[in-house]
Amino acid sequence: MAWLYLAEDLDEALRVGDVTEVRGGEAKHMGVARMRVGERVQLGNGRGYVVDGELLALERDRAVVSVLGARRLPEPEPRVTVVQALAKGGRDDLAVQVATELGASAFVPWQAKRSVSRWDQKADKGRERWASVAREASKQSLSPWVPEVAQLHSTAQVARLAANGPMLVLDPVGDTSLREALGAGLAPNHGGLTLVVGPEGGIDGSEFAQFEAVGARRVHLGASVLRTSSAAPAAIAAILALSGSWDSRFRDGAES
Numbered sequence: 001m002a003w004l005y006l007a008e009d010l011d012e013a014l015r016v017g018d019v020t021e022v023r024g025g026e027a028k029h030m031g032v033a034r035m036r037v038g039e040r041v042q043l044g045n046g047r048g049y050v051v052d053g054e055l056l057a058l059e060r061d062r063a064v065v066s067v068l069g070a071r072r073l074p075e076p077e078p079r080v081t082v083v084q085a086l087a088k089g090g091r092d093d094l095a096v097q098v099a100t101e102l103g104a105s106a107f108v109p110w111q112a113k114r115s116v117s118r119w120d121q122k123a124d125k126g127r128e129r130w131a132s133v134a135r136e137a138s139k140q141s142l143s144p145w146v147p148e149v150a151q152l153h154s155t156a157q158v159a160r161l162a163a164n165g166p167m168l169v170l171d172p173v174g175d176t177s178l179r180e181a182l183g184a185g186l187a188p189n190h191g192g193l194t195l196v197v198g199p200e201g202g203i204d205g206s207e208f209a210q211f212e213a214v215g216a217r218r219v220h221l222g223a224s225v226l227r228t229s230s231a232a233p234a235a236i237a238a239i240l241a242l243s244g245s246w247d248s249r250f251r252d253g254a255e256s
Helices: 025-032 091-102 120-140 155-164 178-182 205-213 228-243
Strands: 004-006 019-023 040-044 049-058 062-072 079-085 106-110 167-170 192-197 217-220
Touching: 004 025, 004 120, 019 025, 019 049, 025 049, 025 062, 040 062, 079 091, 079 155, 079 228, 091 106, 091 120, 091 228, 106 120, 106 155, 155 192, 155 205, 167 205, 167 228, 178 217, 178 228, 192 228, 205 217
Parallel strands: 004 040, 079 106, 079 192, 167 192, 167 217
Antiparallel strands: 019 062, 040 049, 049 062
């Protein structure tokens, strides 16, 4: 299976014929994947810079790669920031994983009123877990951009994100469909949007009021009521399809 290995310190000045090294966990992963000298490998820094190379040597925690090509890829559009309410049973982790594979650009953990799961004194560990999930999902999906994961947000902090652009709040009984909302001046092609997903018990009425007060739109995804783990991925898939982002199988980038 194809895999993108991440090296956050990858030198963006690399050119064809140069040699670079990968150390630590990613090099060990190459060994676990039983890569062999002479095989092609893809490296990325998680910020759009990708190197296509050939594996020259592989030791326990060190890989040597010859650069066959390097390119910078633009961040995918539209840029969708997912505000994901904390959920029990790892459902929020699953939402982060699948949403990353589908093209989410960033995640904001949200301590909603009805969230059964609470990070409390373990907010840093929770954020690190989500960041790890997003990182691994980016590698598996060969995405050159690893989503950012913000600090834990309160409802008031989430509401302030509306200042960055359109905010859509998923609501199974909302009056507006996602398609209608995107066609009513909220098309994200020229910027980003924020997508808010509630917990297992749904979004509290007072939370809806705070979001609507800053201009957020309540939208539904059809007749089905989705779980908190599947709502964001379903919405992102629809947004990318409606925006035309999925019309091409290839990413254009500047070669070096």
